[in-house]
Amino acid sequence: xxxxxxxxxxxxxxxxxxxxxxxxxxxxxxxxxxxxxxxxxxxxxxxxxxxxxxxxxxxxxxxxxxxxxxxxxxxxxxxxxxxxxxxxxxxxxxxxxxxxxxxxxxxxxxxxxxxxxxxxxxxxxxxxxxxxxxxxxxxxxxxxxxxxxxxxxxxxxxxxxxxxxxxxxxxxxxxxxxxxxxxxxxxxxxxxxxxxxxxxxxxxxxxxxxxxxxxxxxxxxxxxxxxxxxxxxxxxxxxxxxxxxxxxxxxxxxxxxxxxxxxxxxxxxxxxxxxxxxxxxxxxxxxxxxxxxxxxxxxxxxxxxxxxxxxxxxxxxxxxxxxxxxxxxxxxxxxxxxxxxxxxxxxxxxxxxxxxxxxxxxxxxxxxxxxxxxxxxxxxxxxxxxxxxxxxxxxxxxxxxxxxxxxxxxxxxxxxxxxxxxxxxxxxxxxxxxxxxxxxxxxxxxxxxxxxxxxxxxxxxxxxxxxxxxxxxxxxxxxxxxxxxxxxxxxxxxxxxxxxxxxxxxxxxxxxxxxxxxxxxxxxxxxxxxxxxxxxxxxxxxxxxxxxxxxxxxxxx
Numbered sequence: 253x254x255x256x257x258x259x260x261x262x263x264x265x266x267x268x269x270x271x272x273x274x275x276x277x278x279x280x281x282x283x284x285x286x287x288x289x290x291x292x293x294x295x296x297x298x299x300x301x302x303x304x305x306x307x308x309x310x311x312x313x314x315x316x317x318x319x320x321x322x323x324x325x326x327x328x329x330x331x332x333x334x335x336x337x338x339x340x341x342x343x344x345x346x347x348x349x350x351x352x353x354x355x356x357x358x359x360x361x362x363x364x365x366x367x368x369x370x371x372x373x374x375x376x377x378x379x380x381x382x383x384x385x386x387x388x389x390x391x392x393x394x395x396x397x398x399x400x401x402x403x404x405x406x407x408x409x410x411x412x413x414x415x416x417x418x419x420x421x422x423x424x425x426x427x428x429x430x431x432x433x434x435x436x437x438x439x440x441x442x443x444x445x446x447x448x449x450x451x452x453x454x455x456x457x458x459x460x461x462x463x464x465x466x467x468x469x470x471x472x473x474x475x476x477x478x479x480x481x482x483x484x485x486x487x488x489x490x491x492x493x494x495x496x497x498x499x500x501x502x503x504x505x506x507x508x509x510x511x512x513x514x515x516x517x518x519x520x521x522x523x524x525x526x527x528x529x530x531x532x533x534x535x536x537x538x539x540x541x542x543x544x545x546x547x548x549x550x551x552x553x554x555x556x557x558x559x560x561x562x563x564x565x566x567x568x569x570x571x572x573x574x575x576x577x578x579x580x581x582x583x584x585x586x587x588x589x590x591x592x593x594x595x596x597x598x599x600x601x602x603x604x605x606x607x608x609x610x611x612x613x614x615x616x617x618x619x620x621x622x623x624x625x626x627x628x629x630x631x632x633x634x635x636x637x638x639x640x641x642x643x644x645x646x647x648x649x650x651x652x653x654x655x656x657x658x659x660x661x662x663x664x665x666x667x668x669x670x671x672x673x674x675x676x677x678x679x680x681x682x683x684x685x686x687x688x689x690x691x692x693x694x695x696x697x698x699x700x701x702x703x704x705x706x707x708x709x710x711x712x713x714x715x716x717x718x719x720x721x722x723x724x725x726x727x728x729x730x731x732x733x734x735x736x737x738x739x740x741x742x743x744x745x746x747x748x749x750x751x752x753x754x755x756x757x758x759x760x761x762x763x764x765x766x767x768x769x770x771x772x773x774x775x776x777x778x779x780x781x782x783x784x785x786x787x788x789x790x791x792x793x794x795x796x797x798x799x800x801x802x803x804x805x806x807x808x809x
Contacts, residue, residue, distance in 0.1 A: 283408045287409060297349050299445075307448070310449065315406075320414070343395045343398060344455075347368075354551065356550050356757070435448035469570070483581045492809045493771070494659075494739065494772070500740050501661075503553065504719070506744065507669060507723075507745070510748065511744075517716035521719050521720055529786065535734070540773060540776060543787055546759045546760070546796050547559045547759070551749070558576075560743075561800065562800065579610075584661060593661070595614065596611060597639060597665065622639070622642045626688030628695075630673075631670045631672065636667070637677070639667075640729045641685040665745075668718055669715070669719050674717075679724060682728070734768070746759065747760070763787075
């Protein structure tokens with residue numbers, strides 16, 4: 253037989269046994285690595301260091317001790333259950349890291365699932381709805397895979413421990429003594445990274461504590477909503493010092509303290525505010541500014557809006573969900589009771605908003621009803637200048653088209669400065685705004701999010717550009733359409749995300765009152781706000797939930 257036609261040799265039984273042993277050892281090693289990673293991994297990006305994984309987890313020692321005490325049937329049930337729980341904790345840690353990057357806070361496992369849905373919608377503005385759903389589906393499947401693999405890994409390790417009881421007992425005893433020595437001595441390789449780790453247990457306990465705290469908070473919130481000094485105030489006792497005025501409460505998306513102080517963004521925005529102060533002063537307007545502390549940061553604009561309007565602290569989704577079911581007396585409700593027409597302008601909304609009934613607006617405009625026929629700018633459904641122009645045309649009127657009406661109160665939510673802050677529109681002549689088709693070429697002329705988000709400096713740059721655009725839109729609006737009866741209150745809803753604001757940034761947002769009426773400015777003299785559009789470092793800082801009562805008290809008569 254030719255050597256070229258010789259049959260292949262079949263592996264010997266010993267070779268197959270060795271291969272199985274190698275594969276088994278590799279699987280056991282991988283299982284141990286996976287479990288140790290899950291036990292030691294932190295739930296914040298700053299803690300994700302090599303030192304975090306050079307520690308001794310007490311949960312592993314307790315797990316081995318439990319396995320050694322159980323019979324085979326019970327051992328398998330406990331191992332699979334514990335592994336699944338550990339897998340879920342790992343998923344929650346990953347979500348925590350994401351929440352920390354995007355929202356600068358932890359994930360609440362009871363009340364924050366709706367926020368994940370909002371995240372899908374937001375991601376869809378950058379990569380498309382189909383891409384966002386595919387991404388979310390992929391991450392969900394990954395979470396399931398992690399949970400299953402963790403359960404299998406713990407089951408495998410439990411079999412290894414049960415099969416080597418004597419060795420496992422001795423090793424566990426030695427490591428337990430070592431753990432106690434490290435715990436008592438406080439030994440650590442790096443600050444905040446003790447060698448004797450109990451981080452997984454602490455993480456699980458914190459999540460359970462969040463659940464209990466959330467349930468108690470619902471009861472506390474109901475009590476806060478029930479206490480309202482203005483609920484039964486008659487029309488004659490409301491807002492008499494503003495009779496005849498059009499009062500516009502305008503939120504500038506993500507307009508936080510970082511935009512005006514202590515950042516590389518501030519010089520650009522400060523220049524806009526300082527120039528705007530001078531421009532409006534030349535047109536006869538005065539202005540006063542300060543800061544409010546928002547209940548949220550990075551996202552959750554609706555929490556800030558409801559806090560500002562209601563005078564109660566709405567700092568979580570479950571508080572918001574409870575708030576919209578109440579009849580809490582809002583700023584809009586106060587103006588309506590006192591005889592104003594009330595309007596809501598929310599261009600970010602692309603679907604029905606049944607929760608908005610809590611504000612009781614006479615008229616409401618979302619992206620579908622405001623008459624925009626131009627392009628979106630990433631998340632922003634329309635430019636702020638168009639929003640203000642459409643509001644003016646529909647409600648206050650243009651020139652001789654001004655209609656006979658009662659005074660207006662409006663909340664107007666501007667969205668151009670919403671993440672991802674690019675591409676951006678530019679200002680056009682107000683007479684050219686029209687139906688928004690003038691903006692058609694602008695998105696392609698700007699930077700895409702993909703071009704920007706690889707560089708934090710570029711991210712901060714486009715954020716500053718977006719805030720400057722929004723503020724210029726407001727300043728120009730007052731110059732163009734303002735009159736003796738206009739009172740504009742504009743403020744931020746929350747700070748931008750930590751990429752821009754920095755980790756641990758405060759929740760402060762600027763707030764400004766603009767009017768020609770010296771009597772209105774005289775009314776707020778006791779607030780000690782700073783002159784101009786730009787609050788300085790000495791400007792007062794109020795909690796956002798205190799504004800409603802201060803405002804209603806100040807302008808009552």
